[in-house]
Structure formats: C-alpha cells, structure tokens
Amino acid sequence: MKSPCDRLVAALSQDIIAGRLDIGARLPAHRDLAWRLGIGLGTVTKAYGILERRGLVRSVKGRGTFVAVAEARKGPVIDLSRNAPPAVISERLLSRSLTAIARRVDADVFNAYPPVTGHVRFRNELARWFRRHGMEADPECLLLTNGAQHALSVSLSTLCVPGGTLLVEEQTYPGAISLARHLGVRLVAIAMDGEGMRPDVLQRVLARGERGRTAVYLTPTMQNPTTSSMSRARREAIVGVCREADVVIIEDDVYALAPKSDYPPIASLAPERVFYINSLSKTLNPALRLGGLVVPRAWLDRAEATMHASGLMVSPLSCSVMEQWLLDGSADAISAAIQEEAGRRRSLAMDVLGGAVVRPIHVGYHLWLPLDQSDAEALDAAAKALGVLVTPPSSTTAGPSTEIAHAGIRLCIGAPSGPDLERALSGIKAILERMAARSRSELRALR
The missing domain is CATH 3.40.640.10 (Type I PLP-dependent aspartate aminotransferase-like (Major domain))
Structure with a gap:
C-alpha cells in the first residue's frame, strides 16, 4: 500500500503532466494543504521535495512552491517506450511479396x-x-x-x-x-x-x-x-x-x-x-x-x-x-537495412546525449541511460510533461527499488520517425542538463 506521501506525489504529478495545473501556478502552502488533507506537515514537505527533484515544481524562498515544467507539450506524444525495429518495408516490397505468395499458395x-x-x-x-x-x-x-x-x-x-x-x-x-x-x-x-x-x-x-x-x-x-x-x-x-x-x-x-x-x-x-x-x-x-x-x-x-x-x-x-x-532473399535485405538504420539512430543518440548513455557492443533498438532510482523517476515524469514517453523505471526493475544497484531509463529509438527521435532526444538532453545544474546548486549550498 502506498504511503500518504507517495499518494500525494502521484496525484500532483498526474495533475501537472495532464495540464490540469498551469505552468507557474502556485501550489497550496505546506501547512494549508496538510490541514485540508488531514496529513502531517512533514508528509507535505517531503512530497514537495520529491516533486522538486523531479523537476515538476520549484520553490521560491518567501513566496511558495510553483509548477515548474518549463515547456508545455506540443503536438502528438513521441513514444520512446516501445521497443520495435525501424520501419524499412515499402509498400512495393509488401505488394510484391503478397503477389508471389498468391501465385503459389497452398490452400x-x-x-x-x-x-x-x-x-x-x-x-x-x-x-x-x-x-x-x-x-x-x-x-x-x-x-x-x-x-x-x-x-x-x-x-x-x-x-x-x-x-x-x-x-x-x-x-x-x-x-x-x-x-x-x-x-x-x-x-x-x-x-x-x-x-x-x-x-x-x-x-x-x-x-x-x-x-x-x-x-x-x-x-x-x-x-x-x-x-x-x-x-x-x-x-x-x-x-x-x-x-x-x-x-x-x-x-x-x-x-x-x-x-x-x-x-x-x-x-x-x-x-x-x-x-x-x-x-x-x-x-x-x-x-x-x-x-x-x-x-x-x-x-x-x-x-x-x-x-x-x-x-x-x-x-x-x-x-x-x-x-x-x-x-x-528479401529477409537478408530487410535485416541489413534495419541494422543500418539502427546504427544511424544509435549514432544520433550518442551525438545528442554523449556519455550519458552506455555505448553497447551490439547494434539494437534501445539504449540505457544509467541514473539513480530517484533521478530515473524524475526524468520519466519530466519527459512525460514534454510529450515524450520513456520506459518507466519501475517496469524494468525486478526487485525492490531500494535493493537495485543498476537503475536507469531505457530509451527505445527504433520506432519514432527520424525528426521525432531527434526532438525527443534533445528534450531528454535538456532535462538531464537541468537535473545536473540543480545537483550542482544543491552541492554548493551544502558547502
């Protein structure tokens, strides 16, 4: 069963990502929300802190906590959560194949x-x-x-x-x-x-x-x-x-x-x-x-x-x-074309995201972005707000998240169109840069 903090984080995250809370909207004060929901003040403070680490809200000293997603979703969702190969089969090839099958079909x-x-x-x-x-x-x-x-x-x-x-x-x-x-x-x-x-x-x-x-x-x-x-x-x-x-x-x-x-x-x-x-x-x-x-x-x-x-x-x-x-011989030609396109997409992703992703030995349709569990969840939420779906970190984690040493985000780069993939990767890069800047700021504040 989820804790009151987890339920509050989930509810506010959904409202922010769905656009039910406008960018820049001020959230209720900690004490006021705690009283309205009948939960502890510490629970609200903890929930707001999690939302801020995920990049969904920002706190301004003396003014309050505000919805902080910097970009609104524009256009259709770009799906980097579905692990599929690039589309390389033309209508001409498909028509030729079906015609050949029809000529020698075995009833x-x-x-x-x-x-x-x-x-x-x-x-x-x-x-x-x-x-x-x-x-x-x-x-x-x-x-x-x-x-x-x-x-x-x-x-x-x-x-x-x-x-x-x-x-x-x-x-x-x-x-x-x-x-x-x-x-x-x-x-x-x-x-x-x-x-x-x-x-x-x-x-x-x-x-x-x-x-x-x-x-x-x-x-x-x-x-x-x-x-x-x-x-x-x-x-x-x-x-x-x-x-x-x-x-x-x-x-x-x-x-x-x-x-x-x-x-x-x-x-x-x-x-x-x-x-x-x-x-x-x-x-x-x-x-x-x-x-x-x-x-x-x-x-x-x-x-x-x-x-x-x-x-x-x-x-x-x-x-x-x-x-x-x-x-x-179509199978060999299709396989070769898929591998060539997969290689191009991997090169694009490595150019955009650089050392943030693991460079695999083999060519495939997904990449791994190592992050600790909280940062992985933060990126998942921030990407959704941009209209980019990534594989939720919880869906690949086989054991309790507190016991997992290798956390991160899977990025599936095979299915989207080339322009959509480039836009999605650029958006993820911007999220990573904001997360890194926030971490540096928090580190300076501790010194």
Missing part, C-alpha cells in the same frame, strides 16, 4: 488447423533462419509461436508453474516481469555487472535452494534494458552454475541481430538445458508475429502440451510471408 495450409508445433515446412524454414544467425536448431525440437512473448509464456508455464521461481537480472525485460506476475511465478533479482547476471551471485542464490520449480531467464546479447552483452567466458560460467544446480535456462535472443562468433547462443553451449527464444518481429518486422522456441528433447512433450493448452495458433499467412522472404 491446404489455410483449410485446416496446423499442428500444435507448426507445419514442418515452416519449422524447417525458421530453423534455417536461426542457423544463419548462429543457432543450430533441430526442426523437430522447434515450436512455432506467436512471437517471442508467446514463446516466453510457454517456457514459464512449462518450467515454473505452479508456484515456481524465476531468477532474472535485477534490471530485466518488462514483459518477463509482467508475465511472471500474471502466472504467479515468484521473481528473484540477481545482481548484475557490466556483462549482465553475475554467476557468483547466481550460484549463492541457487545454493540456498529456491522453493518450487526454478528457472533462470537471460537476455545475454544486447540485454534488455541495459544493452550489456555477455562474453563467451561469462556465458560458460552461467552454464556451469546451472549445470551444477540442475536448473534450466530460458535464453531470450531476440536482439542478436547479426551472429558473432565471440557471442554464441547459450543454447549452443548447453542444448540439454536451454529453452531458446527468437522471433522475426525484431529482425524483420514487428507485425510479423512469428517466433520460435527451441526446446531440449527431454522437455518437448511437456512444452507441446503447454502449447496446446495456450490455444494459440501461428498465422499461416505470417508463415507464408516468412517463407517467401527467405526464398527470394
């Missing part, structure tokens, strides 16, 4: 329910695509899914439900957090360093014995949200710890856009204990909801049963598009 594929794991021809094609990206996948152990999120749901339901535990990095993919909570899976946050999950901490946690069925969830390449990538040595160390504890790993590899021999899939190091997830949504097109889950043979029957229970079937049209793009 049998559309006239019956597909097998639970997907049609063999499409599994073979996706396995071929995985192999070109560094993952040797046996089509017999490859389940076609409705994107990576469906594959993750099947993995968690197979390995951890009911009443199980999922070990994740302290900053992790928001979809994994929400899915685990929805399924009633207990989350345990494992400390991170510059390469992601620390194997020594993982070993200590596993040694104490987690209750219920336990699995480890990782994004070892271009980690979401921190953009860290595990070296081969780190991947081998994680495998060693999990082998010793006899724990299965769920490897989310959707951000490995191009294979690199120094960063092999963990599944290639321990195929007997890794559920490997990848999809076409990040590598080719977000509307192509087609993913793959490679399962160790010993788990195949249980995973198939979970797939059947999910009631979701892969669209035959999506499978046909995948097949056509792989046959005519």
Whole structure:
C-alpha cells in the first residue's frame, strides 16, 4: 500500500503532466494543504521535495512552491517506450511479396488447423533462419509461436508453474516481469555487472535452494534494458552454475541481430538445458508475429502440451510471408537495412546525449541511460510533461527499488520517425542538463 506521501506525489504529478495545473501556478502552502488533507506537515514537505527533484515544481524562498515544467507539450506524444525495429518495408516490397505468395499458395495450409508445433515446412524454414544467425536448431525440437512473448509464456508455464521461481537480472525485460506476475511465478533479482547476471551471485542464490520449480531467464546479447552483452567466458560460467544446480535456462535472443562468433547462443553451449527464444518481429518486422522456441528433447512433450493448452495458433499467412522472404532473399535485405538504420539512430543518440548513455557492443533498438532510482523517476515524469514517453523505471526493475544497484531509463529509438527521435532526444538532453545544474546548486549550498 502506498504511503500518504507517495499518494500525494502521484496525484500532483498526474495533475501537472495532464495540464490540469498551469505552468507557474502556485501550489497550496505546506501547512494549508496538510490541514485540508488531514496529513502531517512533514508528509507535505517531503512530497514537495520529491516533486522538486523531479523537476515538476520549484520553490521560491518567501513566496511558495510553483509548477515548474518549463515547456508545455506540443503536438502528438513521441513514444520512446516501445521497443520495435525501424520501419524499412515499402509498400512495393509488401505488394510484391503478397503477389508471389498468391501465385503459389497452398490452400491446404489455410483449410485446416496446423499442428500444435507448426507445419514442418515452416519449422524447417525458421530453423534455417536461426542457423544463419548462429543457432543450430533441430526442426523437430522447434515450436512455432506467436512471437517471442508467446514463446516466453510457454517456457514459464512449462518450467515454473505452479508456484515456481524465476531468477532474472535485477534490471530485466518488462514483459518477463509482467508475465511472471500474471502466472504467479515468484521473481528473484540477481545482481548484475557490466556483462549482465553475475554467476557468483547466481550460484549463492541457487545454493540456498529456491522453493518450487526454478528457472533462470537471460537476455545475454544486447540485454534488455541495459544493452550489456555477455562474453563467451561469462556465458560458460552461467552454464556451469546451472549445470551444477540442475536448473534450466530460458535464453531470450531476440536482439542478436547479426551472429558473432565471440557471442554464441547459450543454447549452443548447453542444448540439454536451454529453452531458446527468437522471433522475426525484431529482425524483420514487428507485425510479423512469428517466433520460435527451441526446446531440449527431454522437455518437448511437456512444452507441446503447454502449447496446446495456450490455444494459440501461428498465422499461416505470417508463415507464408516468412517463407517467401527467405526464398527470394528479401529477409537478408530487410535485416541489413534495419541494422543500418539502427546504427544511424544509435549514432544520433550518442551525438545528442554523449556519455550519458552506455555505448553497447551490439547494434539494437534501445539504449540505457544509467541514473539513480530517484533521478530515473524524475526524468520519466519530466519527459512525460514534454510529450515524450520513456520506459518507466519501475517496469524494468525486478526487485525492490531500494535493493537495485543498476537503475536507469531505457530509451527505445527504433520506432519514432527520424525528426521525432531527434526532438525527443534533445528534450531528454535538456532535462538531464537541468537535473545536473540543480545537483550542482544543491552541492554548493551544502558547502
């Protein structure tokens, strides 16, 4: 349950961001608001202090506290919270692809329910695509899914439900957090360093014995949200710890856009204990909801049963598009164009924000802006006031915020148009500069 201070901060933040309080409007005096709300004077003082640190209000000695957002929102919201690849597919390419599919369409594929794991021809094609990206996948152990999120749901339901535990990095993919909570899976946050999950901490946690069925969830390449990538040595160390504890790993590899021999899939190091997830949504097109889950043979029957229970079937049209793009070379051209555009966007972000963001080893669609938890929350609130949505820091935090060492903001740079992205990054830069100036002022005041 939120404290009175938290509720007051939330209410005033919403009013300021929604424009219900005008810029420059004077807030009620501390004592007056405390009396009206029936709360302590100290609670109001603390709440106003939090709002000021977030850049939403400013206090003027002898005059009071005022709404301080310097810029009003103009135009539509720019969304840097949605992690999607840049749009590179033209209407001409799409029309050509659909025309080619129509010429050789197989009506049998559309006239019956597909097998639970997907049609063999499409599994073979996706396995071929995985192999070109560094993952040797046996089509017999490859389940076609409705994107990576469906594959993750099947993995968690197979390995951890009911009443199980999922070990994740302290900053992790928001979809994994929400899915685990929805399924009633207990989350345990494992400390991170510059390469992601620390194997020594993982070993200590596993040694104490987690209750219920336990699995480890990782994004070892271009980690979401921190953009860290595990070296081969780190991947081998994680495998060693999990082998010793006899724990299965769920490897989310959707951000490995191009294979690199120094960063092999963990599944290639321990195929007997890794559920490997990848999809076409990040590598080719977000509307192509087609993913793959490679399962160790010993788990195949249980995973198939979970797939059947999910009631979701892969669209035959999506499978046909995948097949056509792989046959005519469009998949390679699209992937190359996406990576080129992603590289340009990363360069733009690095030029605007400089050393404020981490420079990742791999090219992807998100960047990590390290901040302490309070500053991350302040930037989130101030960006909303400018009409820029960033990933809320609470959505990527797997454990209690007071115990998280690596806090920050994820910036998704793939989906917005080029001009919108530049405007959003410039706005975030201005917020960071104001926060830095305020910190310097507070530091001088302490001297």
